[in-house]
Amino acid sequence: MSTLKNHVQLIGNVGQDPQITNLESGKKVARFSLANNEFYKNEKGEKIQNTEWHTIVAWGKNAEIIEKYAGKGKEIGVAGKLKSRSYEDKDGVKRYVTEVEANEILLLGVKNGGSQ
Amino acid sequence: MSTLKNHVQLIGNVGQDPQITNLESGKKVARFSLANNEFYKNEKGEKIQNTEWHTIVAWGKNAEIIEKYAGKGKEIGVAGKLKSRSYEDKDGVKRYVTEVEANEILLLGVKNGGSQ
Amino acid sequence: MSTLKNHVQLIGNVGQDPQITNLESGKKVARFSLANNEFYKNEKGEKIQNTEWHTIVAWGKNAEIIEKYAGKGKEIGVAGKLKSRSYEDKDGVKRYVTEVEANEILLLGVKNGGSQ
Amino acid sequence: MSTLKNHVQLIGNVGQDPQITNLESGKKVARFSLANNEFYKNEKGEKIQNTEWHTIVAWGKNAEIIEKYAGKGKEIGVAGKLKSRSYEDKDGVKRYVTEVEANEILLLGVKNGGSQ
DNA sequence: TTTT
DNA sequence: TTTT
Numbered sequence: 072m073s074t075l076k077n078h079v080q081l082i083g084n085v086g087q088d089p090q091i092t093n094l095e096s097g098k099k100v101a102r103f104s105l106a107n108n109e110f111y112k113n114e115k116g117e118k119i120q121n122t123e124w125h126t127i128v129a130w131g132k133n134a135e136i137i138e139k140y141a142g143k144g145k146e147i148g149v150a151g152k153l154k155s156r157s158y159e160d161k162d163g164v165k166r167y168v169t170e171v172e173a174n175e176i177l178l179l180g181v182k183n184g185g186s187q
Numbered sequence: 188m189s190t191l192k193n194h195v196q197l198i199g200n201v202g203q204d205p206q207i208t209n210l211e212s213g214k215k216v217a218r219f220s221l222a223n224n225e226f227y228k229n230e231k232g233e234k235i236q237n238t239e240w241h242t243i244v245a246w247g248k249n250a251e252i253i254e255k256y257a258g259k260g261k262e263i264g265v266a267g268k269l270k271s272r273s274y275e276d277k278d279g280v281k282r283y284v285t286e287v288e289a290n291e292i293l294l295l296g297v298k299n300g301g302s303q
Numbered sequence: 304m305s306t307l308k309n310h311v312q313l314i315g316n317v318g319q320d321p322q323i324t325n326l327e328s329g330k331k332v333a334r335f336s337l338a339n340n341e342f343y344k345n346e347k348g349e350k351i352q353n354t355e356w357h358t359i360v361a362w363g364k365n366a367e368i369i370e371k372y373a374g375k376g377k378e379i380g381v382a383g384k385l386k387s388r389s390y391e392d393k394d395g396v397k398r399y400v401t402e403v404e405a406n407e408i409l410l411l412g413v414k415n416g417g418s419q
Numbered sequence: 420m421s422t423l424k425n426h427v428q429l430i431g432n433v434g435q436d437p438q439i440t441n442l443e444s445g446k447k448v449a450r451f452s453l454a455n456n457e458f459y460k461n462e463k464g465e466k467i468q469n470t471e472w473h474t475i476v477a478w479g480k481n482a483e484i485i486e487k488y489a490g491k492g493k494e495i496g497v498a499g500k501l502k503s504r505s506y507e508d509k510d511g512v513k514r515y516v517t518e519v520e521a522n523e524i525l526l527l528g529v530k531n532g533g534s535q
Numbered sequence: 536t537t538t539t
Numbered sequence: 540t541t542t543t
């Protein structure tokens with residue numbers, strides 16, 4: 072789907088080592104959380120942190136880049152599409168999840184840029 | 188939060204008339220679904236439609252624009268931030284929702300441009 | 304080059320019928336101006352228009368879409384890369400031009416969306 | 420002007436120390452070149468570098484961030500608008516320039532995140 | 536759960 | 540040069 076119709080871009084830190092799944096086809100899937108951190112001072116001058124968490128899914132070549140280079144704590148950029156899907160949890164409750172499907176990964180804070 | 192760290196842009200059609208809430212402060216909130224439609228032909232040459240649904244929240248001035256001009260079916264553009272939050276549903280089940288908080292609304296397919 | 308490193312998105316009106324060039328390879332190139340219009344009222348309450356013009360270049364399939372559907376005045380969306388190049392004009396003066404190379408075209412104000 | 424109608428985002432390296440101008444109003448303006456580097460291997464397996472240069476202009480608070488933190492070689496992110504203007508050079512030749520007017524600056528490759 |  |  073067109074970038075003009077559905078486009079997400081995020082820059083943040085990987086929360087935990089990505090979970091990598093090897094599909095039967097030989098393709099990989101990476102799933103991980105990405106944190107957007109924001110810092111500000113409140114009226115008392117105390118430093119406050121606000122963190123927004125996102126769920127990212129990457130397939131194929133992007134999953135491989137994630138597996139090799141984007142461990143816990145790494146700063147990366149992600150561009151992709153916003154997607155939602157539903158599933159039943161173990162208690163039979165219908166759950167909805169919204170994920171960012173990554174089309175591009177950019178490694179940051181890496182000597183030499185880390186562009187893909 | 189910076190557009191570089193968290194940015195979403197969508198162009199699509201409003202699913203149902205937006206739900207408008209008038210806060211005690213006098214501020215409005217609009218909440219609605221936006222559809223990204225994609226059409227393609229399958230191997231049999233049949234036209235297939237695939238729709239991705241997004242939940243949009245708009246505050247203040249943007250909520251007013253939505254209320255006035257963005258009824259069911261209207262084509263609009265939305266730019267904003269990706270945000271997640273949790274709540275307990277009526278059965279006490281913890282639910283997570285991910286929404287796009289609109290910073291900008293652009294009315295499309297409108298004679299007269301409709302730019303804000 | 305990655306969308307994260309170089310990304311431009313524009314929505315506006317085509318200024319003149321695009322200039323289409325047929326390359327020897329059979330490929331097409333479309334070149335045209337796109338207008339971003341902005342309206343505001345000055346301190347006297349007069350309606351003022353400010354227009355920003357952009358030069359767009361589209362290749363191949365996108366050039367064909369432009370040729371067929373994006374004549375003078377049409378409202379379209381463009382996503383692509385920012386590129387600069389230099390050439391010598393007829394008086395031997397070195398000139399620099401900056402263009403948006405379109406990766407995607409979205410036809411707007413068209414019944415049925417006009418998505419590519 | 421709306422992000423939906425005119426939006427540019429770049430991540431790259433500052434080419435030279437930015438040129439800072441102090442306006443009579445006390446406001447600062449920063450002007451600098453930003454490089455998008457791309458590396459690939461040609462058919463002989465040699466590493467080739469392709470660089471796209473962009474001209475960035477930042478005003479006020481963003482100019483101050485640039486002056487303090489974004490010296491030659493620094494990796495930064497820029498989000499803003501695409502703008503063109505014309506002027507006469509010293510030989511009376513009319514020149515056109517296209518610049519990215521930065522609305523946001525994000526310092527990258529910096530211990531401590533560098534978010535604004 | 537990251538990062539500062 | 541578009542559009543409103």
